[in-house]
Each structure stands twice: as structure tokens, then as C-alpha cells.
Amino acid sequence: MADEPKHIVSSFEADLKKLRDMIANMGGLVERAVADASSALVNHDPELASRVIENDSRINTEQHNVEQFAVRLLALRQPVADDLRQVIQALKVVNDLERVGDYAANIAKRSIVINQVASNFPLAGLGQMARLVQQNLQASIDTVGESDPQKAIAVWRADQMVDDLYNTIFRELITYMMEDARNITACTHLMFIAKNLERIGDHTTNIAELTYYAITGENLPDFRPKGDVTSTYVHTTTN
Amino acid sequence: MADEPKHIVSSFEADLKKLRDMIANMGGLVERAVADASSALVNHDPELASRVIENDSRINTEQHNVEQFAVRLLALRQPVADDLRQVIQALKVVNDLERVGDYAANIAKRSIVINQVASNFPLAGLGQMARLVQQNLQASIDTVGESDPQKAIAVWRADQMVDDLYNTIFRELITYMMEDARNITACTHLMFIAKNLERIGDHTTNIAELTYYAITGENLPDFRPKGDVTSTYVHTTTN
Numbered sequence: 001m002a003d004e005p006k007h008i009v010s011s012f013e014a015d016l017k018k019l020r021d022m023i024a025n026m027g028g029l030v031e032r033a034v035a036d037a038s039s040a041l042v043n044h045d046p047e048l049a050s051r052v053i054e055n056d057s058r059i060n061t062e063q064h065n066v067e068q069f070a071v072r073l074l075a076l077r078q079p080v081a082d083d084l085r086q087v088i089q090a091l092k093v094v095n096d097l098e099r100v101g102d103y104a105a106n107i108a109k110r111s112i113v114i115n116q117v118a119s120n121f122p123l124a125g126l127g128q129m130a131r132l133v134q135q136n137l138q139a140s141i142d143t144v145g146e147s148d149p150q151k152a153i154a155v156w157r158a159d160q161m162v163d164d165l166y167n168t169i170f171r172e173l174i175t176y177m178m179e180d181a182r183n184i185t186a187c188t189h190l191m192f193i194a195k196n197l198e199r200i201g202d203h204t205t206n207i208a209e210l211t212y213y214a215i216t217g218e219n220l221p222d223f224r225p226k227g228d229v230t231s232t233y234v235h236t237t238t239n
Numbered sequence: 240m241a242d243e244p245k246h247i248v249s250s251f252e253a254d255l256k257k258l259r260d261m262i263a264n265m266g267g268l269v270e271r272a273v274a275d276a277s278s279a280l281v282n283h284d285p286e287l288a289s290r291v292i293e294n295d296s297r298i299n300t301e302q303h304n305v306e307q308f309a310v311r312l313l314a315l316r317q318p319v320a321d322d323l324r325q326v327i328q329a330l331k332v333v334n335d336l337e338r339v340g341d342y343a344a345n346i347a348k349r350s351i352v353i354n355q356v357a358s359n360f361p362l363a364g365l366g367q368m369a370r371l372v373q374q375n376l377q378a379s380i381d382t383v384g385e386s387d388p389q390k391a392i393a394v395w396r397a398d399q400m401v402d403d404l405y406n407t408i409f410r411e412l413i414t415y416m417m418e419d420a421r422n423i424t425a426c427t428h429l430m431f432i433a434k435n436l437e438r439i440g441d442h443t444t445n446i447a448e449l450t451y452y453a454i455t456g457e458n459l460p461d462f463r464p465k466g467d468v469t470s471t472y473v474h475t476t477t478n
Contacts (some may be wrong), residue, residue: 064458071327078317088310088330095334117473174423181417185474187411191427192434192470219303222386231348231431234356235424 012077017071017092017135017198020145023097026062027141033059033104034137034200037122038130040109040194042123049115052108057217059101066094082217086145089214093144096203096210100196101138103196103203110189118186125172126194129165133197133204136162140207149215155208156220170230198228247428251316258308258329259384262336265301266380269336272343273439277369280432281352281362288354290442291347298340321456328453332383333444335449339376342435342442349428357425364411365433368404372436372443375401379446388454394447395459401440402466409469410434417474422441437467 004211033052040049073079079087086127114121140155173187173194254442272291279288309329312318318326353360379394412426412433 002288071323074313074327075319075323080314084314088313091327092334095331106470113471113473170410177416177423177427178420181420184413184416184423184471187428188416189470189472195431231316231345231428232352233424233428234352 012079012083015073015077016083016086017068019087021143022062023090023093024141025066026059026066026094026097027144029055029059029062030100030104031134031138033101034107034130034134035105037107037111038127038162039135039170040108040165041114042127042130044111045114046112046115049108049111049129053105056105057100060098063094063098066090082214085214085217086208089144089210093207096206097141100200100203103154103200105198107193109238112195113189114186114193118183119185121183121190123190125165125169126190126197129162129169129194129197132162133163133200136201138212140204143208143211146211147215149212151197152198152212152215156212159201160227161230162198166194166201167197167227167229170233171235172232174210174235251322252349254312254316255322255325258305258312258326261301261305261308262329262332262383263380265305265333266383268294268298268301269339269343269375270373270380272340273346273373276343276346276350277366277373279347280353281366281369283354284357285351285354288347288350292344292461295340295344298337302333302337303363321453324453324456328383328449329335333447335445336380337444339439346432346451346475349432352426352428353432357384357422359430360425361424362429364404364408365429365436368401368408368433368436371401371404372439375440375443379443379450382447382450383438384416385450386454391451391454392459395444395451398440398444398464401437402468405433405437405440406444406466406468409472410474411474414475436460 033055037046037052038217039045070087073087074084077083114123136155136158139151139158143152143155170191173191176183177187209220212218272294275287276291278284279291309326312326313323316322353362358477375394375397378397382391382394409430412430415422416426448459451457
């Protein structure tokens with residue numbers, strides 16, 4: 001690119017900035033979806049839940065727009081090195097964001113059922129998990145387009161607390177189901193809601209990994225150990 | 240590209256072929272992982288399950304290799320139009336395949352627990368669902384690099400049967416849990432296994448959509464309605 005006239009290079013910078021702005025905009029919609037879905041669950045607000053479900057198509061449209069723009073950038077600007085990495089990162093980040101939107105919509109759907117079948121069920125643990133997930137999601141979206149790899153690493157590590165909370169909630173829900181069969185339908189939905197939040201946490205770490213890669217050109221040194229241990233959970237009781 | 244010497248064009252064709260071969264190779268590993276995880280579950284074979292879990296890192300490595308190769312292609316060959324779409328498709332397909340590998344590993348993990356806590360549990364429905372998912376996955380991987388959009392549409396539609404089976408299995412598992420609290424741990428794992436298979440079905444339709452896009456340059460005309468209705472399931476009983 002060194003031999004090209006300056007206005008061409010600047011214009012590519014402008015394109016990259018537009019790409020980052022589009023991601024920030026989509027990220028804002030996704031953060032809002034997660035916050036609203038969590039609020040709809042904890043505050044038993046089926047109308048808010050319905051809005052989250054309706055708005056999911058806007059998130060999908062945004063993903064499509066970012067992809068179209070990124071592919072056009074690749075075709076017209078033919079970026080290399082750092083610039084190419086930034087465009088590839090954009091394509092992958094919006095893929096993660098779209099999935100987070102899907103999980104938020106699924107939480108919203110299930111929250112409507114919870115409201116019908118178990119409007120008095122204790123939801124404090126899930127509320128706490130949801131707040132933590134939202135914080136990490138926002139921090140990870142903020143790292144996109146920034147140049148501090150340490151910040152990306154910090155976000156990446158913060159997911160461990162989400163996993164720990166998930167494990168605790170999973171065990172509690174199994175216990176509730178054991179205690180009273182009438183809890184089973186609600187607890188099944190709550191279990192999938194917890195799993196959705198845990199998956200949102202995984203996508204959050206993915207975004208942080210992608211930022212790290214975009215900045216440094218390298219993958220994170222080792223894979224973060226998966227903190228979800230519920231796949232091998234066996235309930236034991238002394239009763 | 241029209242003015243370039245023929246050997247350059249041919250060499251890019253060779254690169255695209257290599258890319259397709261790499262995807263086919265990774266696809267083979269992923270198909271094998273799903274088949275082995277299902278077999279480990281249905282035939283109570285924890286050793287096979289352990290191999291699936293161990294082999295997941297090979298799938299991740301393959302994804303990484305395809306990505307590296309695709310990004311190098313973008314940087315060095317700077318493809319446009321159809322060629323660019325094929326490289327973008329490759330990047331996205333391997334993302335789906337990697338996720339399918341993760342789901343297979345998770346099924347394998349849970350199958351080990353099922354073997355410990357419920358070795359006599361009826362698994363015929365899950366076995367049937369797993370076979371259908373494997374068939375569709377193989378068909379969708381076969382469409383990559385082919386030029387028949389109708390074939391991609393057929394694969395895309397076939398997922399409806401997977402969703403129908405998932406809904407049936409979900410209802411059955413809730414009933415088992417209601418009948419006897421000692422079934423709860425096993426049924427919870429079986430529910431997540433069924434969900435994993437359903438998600439593999441979703442990634443299968445994604446791959447078919449990506450093939451359709453790579454061939455035609457257009458997205459599929461309308462979104463396939465999601466056949467998973469369990470998010471709004473409420474158990475009702477006359478007992």
C-alpha cells in the first residue's frame with residue numbers, strides 16, 4: 001500500500017472505522033437484548049420478553065450488513081497483514097454476536113413460560129449470573145478495535161466466575177427437581193436459561209480471543225480451561 | 240483475472256481445490272466424532288467416548304489450518320466475486336464444523352455419566368435422532384464445493400425431522416423425570432445430549448445455507464421456521 005496516494009490509504013482507514021462502528025452498533029443491540037431478556041426473566045415481564053424476541057431479526061440484519069460490508073472491503077481494498085486481520089476479526093465477531101442474540105431470544109422465550117408456571121421461583125442466582133455475563137459481554141465488545149492485548153486477556157479470564165456460578169445453579173436446580181416433581185418443568189427451562197448464559201460467556205471469551213489475535217497476530221498462548229463441569233455431574237444424596 | 244497468465248489462474252484453482260479438500264478432511268473427522276459419540280452413548284462404550292473427547296483437539300487444529308490457509312489465499316490471491324465467496328464460505332463452514340465437534344465431545348462426556356448412572360435406560364429415540372443427524376451432516380458436508388443449489392436446499396429442509404424427533408424425546412424425558420426422581424440426573428444429561436444433537440442439526444442447515452450462498456451469491460429465500468418448540472413447553476398432566 002506504500003506507493004498508493006494518501007487519500008486511498010485514508011479512505012481505507014475510514015472504511016475500517018466504519019466497520020468498527022457497525023460492530024459497536026450491533027454489539028449495543030446484543031447487549032441490550034441480553035439485559036432485557038435477563039430483566040424479563042427476573043422481573044416477570046412477558047411484554048419485555050416479547051420485544052426481545054421480535055428484535056432478534058434486527059440483530060440478524062445487522063450481522064448481514066457487517067458481513068456484506070466486510071466482504072466488499074476484502075474485494076475492493078484487498079487488505080493485507082494487520083488490515084486483513086481486522087476484517088477477518090469483524091466477520092468472526094459478528095458471528096459470535098449473532099449467536100449471543102439467539103441465546104438472549106431463547107432466554108426471553110423461556111422466561112415467558114417461567115412466568116406462567118413458576119412465578120414465585122427464586123431467581124436470585126440466575127440474576128447474579130446474568131449481571132456478570134452482561135458486564136463481561138460489554139467489556140469484550142469494548143475491546144474490539146482497541147489496541148491493548150492485556151485488556152482482552154482480562155476479559156477472557158473473567159469468564160471463570162460465570163462458569164463457577166453456572167455450576168452452582170445447575171446443582172441447585174437438580175436439587176429442586178428432586179425435592180418436588182412439580183418443579184421439573186420450570187427447572188428444566190431454568191437449566192437451559194443458565195446454559196444459555198454460560199454459552200454467552202463462551203462467546204464473550206471468543207470475542208476477546210479474536211481481539212487478541214487482531215492486535216497481535218497470534219492466538220492466545222494456551223486454551224482457557226473450560227470451567228463448566230456439569231457435563232460430568234452425578235447427583236449424590238444421603239437421603 | 241482475465242488478463243493474467245493462465246498458470247496463475249490454474250494455480251488459484253488448485254488452491255481452491257486444496258481448500259475444499261481440507262474442508263472435506265475436517266468434515267470427515269467431525270462426522271466420525273458424531274458417529275462415535277452416538278455409538279458410545281447407545282452401546283455404553285466409555286472407551287470410545289474418551290477417544291472422541293481426546294480427538295476434539297485434532298478438529299480444532301484442522302479448523303486453525305483451514306483458516307490460516309484461507310486467510311493466506313485472501314492476502315496473496317486477492318480473489319473477487321465467486322472465488323471470494325468460496326473462501327468466505329470456507330471460513331464459515333469450518334466454524335460450524337468446529338462447533339459440531341464440540342457438541343460431539345460434549346455428548347461423549349455425558350455418555351460416560353449415563354453409563355454410570357443409568358446403564359439400562361431406553362436410548363432408542365436418541366439413537367434414531369443421532370442417525371438422522373449423521374445422515375444430514377454428511378449430506379451437507381458433501382454439498383460443499385458442489386454446484387447444485389437444489390441439493391443444498393434439500394439438506395436444509397431435512398432438519399425438520401430432527402426437530403420433530405427432538406420435541407418428542409424432550410417430552411418423554413420430562414415424563415420420566417416426573418415418574419421417578421431417581422431418573423432426574425440421567426434425564427438431565429439425556430436432555431442436553433438431545434439438545435446437542437438438535438444444535439448439530441442447526442449447524443448442518445447453516446452449512447447448506449453457506450453452500451447455497453457460495454453457488455448463487457444469494458441467501459436462501461426465507462428463513463426455515465425453527466422446528467424446536469421445546470422452549471415454550473409446559474408439561475400438563477391429568478394425574
